[in-house]
Amino acid sequence: MSDERTTPRAGEGDILAELEAEVAHELEEHRPAAGGPAYQVVAALVTLAIGLLGAVLAQGYGLGSLERPGPGLWPMVVSVVIVVLSLTLLLVGRGLRDSERFSRASVLPLVGVATFIALAFLIPTLGFEIPAFLLCVVWLRFLGGESWRSTLAVSLGTVAAFYALFLYGLRIPLPHLF
Amino acid sequence: MDAFLDGFAVVTQPGNLLYCLIGVLIGMLIGVLPGLGPAATMAILLPIVVTVDPVAAVIMLAGIYYGAQYGGTITSVLLRLPGEASSVVTVFDGFALAKQGKAGTALGIAAIGSFVGATVSIVALSLAAPVVAGWALDFGPAEYAALALLGVLLIATIGSGHPVKALIAASIGLLLATVGRDSFNNSQRFTFDSLQLADGLDFVVVAMGLFGVGEILYNLEERHGKVHVPAAVANIWPSRKELRVAAPAIGRGSVIGFFLGVLPGGGAVMASLAAYATEKRVSKTPERFGRGAIEGVAAPETANNAAATSSFIPLLTLGIPANASMGMLFAALLVLGITPGPQLLEERPDLFWGVVNSMYIGNLLLLLLSLPLVGVFVRILRVRPAILAPITALITVLGVYTINNSVFDIFVMIAFGILGYLMKKVGFEPGPMVLAFVLGALLENNVRRALLIFEGDPTGFVTRPISGTILALFLVAAVFPVVQAVRHRRAATVPDETTHREDALR
Numbered sequence: 001m002s003d004e005r006t007t008p009r010a011g012e013g014d015i016l017a018e019l020e021a022e023v024a025h026e027l028e029e030h031r032p033a034a035g036g037p038a039y040q041v042v043a044a045l046v047t048l049a050i051g052l053l054g055a056v057l058a059q060g061y062g063l064g065s066l067e068r069p070g071p072g073l074w075p076m077v078v079s080v081v082i083v084v085l086s087l088t089l090l091l092v093g094r095g096l097r098d099s100e101r102f103s104r105a106s107v108l109p110l111v112g113v114a115t116f117i118a119l120a121f122l123i124p125t126l127g128f129e130i131p132a133f134l135l136c137v138v139w140l141r142f143l144g145g146e147s148w149r150s151t152l153a154v155s156l157g158t159v160a161a162f163y164a165l166f167l168y169g170l171r172i173p174l175p176h177l178f
Numbered sequence: 179m180d181a182f183l184d185g186f187a188v189v190t191q192p193g194n195l196l197y198c199l200i201g202v203l204i205g206m207l208i209g210v211l212p213g214l215g216p217a218a219t220m221a222i223l224l225p226i227v228v229t230v231d232p233v234a235a236v237i238m239l240a241g242i243y244y245g246a247q248y249g250g251t252i253t254s255v256l257l258r259l260p261g262e263a264s265s266v267v268t269v270f271d272g273f274a275l276a277k278q279g280k281a282g283t284a285l286g287i288a289a290i291g292s293f294v295g296a297t298v299s300i301v302a303l304s305l306a307a308p309v310v311a312g313w314a315l316d317f318g319p320a321e322y323a324a325l326a327l328l329g330v331l332l333i334a335t336i337g338s339g340h341p342v343k344a345l346i347a348a349s350i351g352l353l354l355a356t357v358g359r360d361s362f363n364n365s366q367r368f369t370f371d372s373l374q375l376a377d378g379l380d381f382v383v384v385a386m387g388l389f390g391v392g393e394i395l396y397n398l399e400e401r402h403g404k405v406h407v408p409a410a411v412a413n414i415w416p417s418r419k420e421l422r423v424a425a426p427a428i429g430r431g432s433v434i435g436f437f438l439g440v441l442p443g444g445g446a447v448m449a450s451l452a453a454y455a456t457e458k459r460v461s462k463t464p465e466r467f468g469r470g471a472i473e474g475v476a477a478p479e480t481a482n483n484a485a486a487t488s489s490f491i492p493l494l495t496l497g498i499p500a501n502a503s504m505g506m507l508f509a510a511l512l513v514l515g516i517t518p519g520p521q522l523l524e525e526r527p528d529l530f531w532g533v534v535n536s537m538y539i540g541n542l543l544l545l546l547l548s549l550p551l552v553g554v555f556v557r558i559l560r561v562r563p564a565i566l567a568p569i570t571a572l573i574t575v576l577g578v579y580t581i582n583n584s585v586f587d588i589f590v591m592i593a594f595g596i597l598g599y600l601m602k603k604v605g606f607e608p609g610p611m612v613l614a615f616v617l618g619a620l621l622e623n624n625v626r627r628a629l630l631i632f633e634g635d636p637t638g639f640v641t642r643p644i645s646g647t648i649l650a651l652f653l654v655a656a657v658f659p660v661v662q663a664v665r666h667r668r669a670a671t672v673p674d675e676t677t678h679r680e681d682a683l684r
Contacts, residue, residue: 069626116391
């Protein structure tokens, strides 16, 4: 991290700006490739849509007046702010490089979400032990690439630890089989 | 004074001491492990924590927060991987020292600086907080509205990421806060006829989704399969000469950290940057910086801990969380039935002083733990992220379920988790959204109440002296980033004009 750009007479502001750039650069190295302008435009359009939808619904709730603000007044103000900011982002944000491209690895979070949903459906009917065990197996073996031995050991250990922590340690009622 | 001493009696109860220890240990651990930040950890643990005694719960959550500041240093120095954004500048000289075989010295100085900075800051906090709280007791709706507005703006603009994006995230957070029954006339807003949404979105569930699940999903994609091999650490105790060089830096870092930490937003990040810049400026040999100057580690690490501590002031005295972690504490207090604000000091002196004084003890514990246990924490760095992922995943799902025994909550959390993940992918930080969501109801209710008082005349906000001053500050805070952006562009030395700093709000 050599720094040859030291300017002895520079004010603190300049050193700060220089540092911030260096910090940004430092963080950059740990980040995956940035997504293109499409990411920025789509994101801005989505927030624009949220703002417009919010405004339309807020209108329906009744704006009232400044003396007697209705339920829709505040959401309307906020929605208008969202719309204005989203339009600003559409204008200035195309060149931003703070997004991250989706890659083949993005399948992993998708599978993760699926296991979360499965767990939510199964807990009330099956209790938490078996679904939790299965979630561990999927995450360790298939998402994390652990060996079968460490997968089974960690999964069993985790479920046992949760059993002890929730049902005995904290006495939180959790649907359970055993 | 009595209440202050009673606070120590509260902390030294064995149960509270234990929770303090657990808190700082968890904090240090997650600081060391790249991945979950303190805000995410606090979010994930909220449902479990709130089953214990309120004072113990808050002591533990606070411990997680400042403990993480210590842990983040270790990865910065050994792996050149800042665990927290506020430890990024530590990387420059810390890693350089590690390459010279002086990793131990860097960590030792950082731990001592952290302890001194935090302690100075707690003393100042103990003195300043009652004054601020007393002053804020006179605040009316207009003042609160102005303060909350300023808070949201500062969090969004000086925190992290692109300011327009942060403001959009914050505004959507404000909109989310309006979901449910309108507290003024009971009409339903944005509920889409869902009974479960009629009471609004549960803050804990939203925060667990955006911070917890969002970060877990994000890590699933980014961090897997990476094994870290840290540098060897020997000789933690700095020499007398090194201490003499570092001492002034620690002193200045404490003061800078305390003052910048009070600001909502990236207090700890700004403090560490400013402290480093100051050292470089006052140094007779600035060329040493970046090549292993001990002051370059001491100053930012002292400042970020001082800032982490002083960021409790706005929360405990005004009820305005200054960053995402304080937002989590705010949430925890609400769940426990305590409204943070100026009346907290009078109504719950046990809690107020218990928490403040637990920080003296917690920091002492951290100093005692971090020096001899560095070896252990270094070994923890080798734990594969893949093994921790399902454990954190299960804590979130099971935890959120236990809040209301509701499967619906799990689904809401998953939905916000997906949102949090997507936000990170397209460069939006979830922090401002969560914080604005926390402050949303406070802001709306006070604006409407103030409008009723002013009989619909919005100039009332400006003409009242305190709210007027706060709104003037608001204007300054809104204009400042624009001016800075223009200056940055003129300087044109910046390789990448979008200064994305990592999640300063965690």
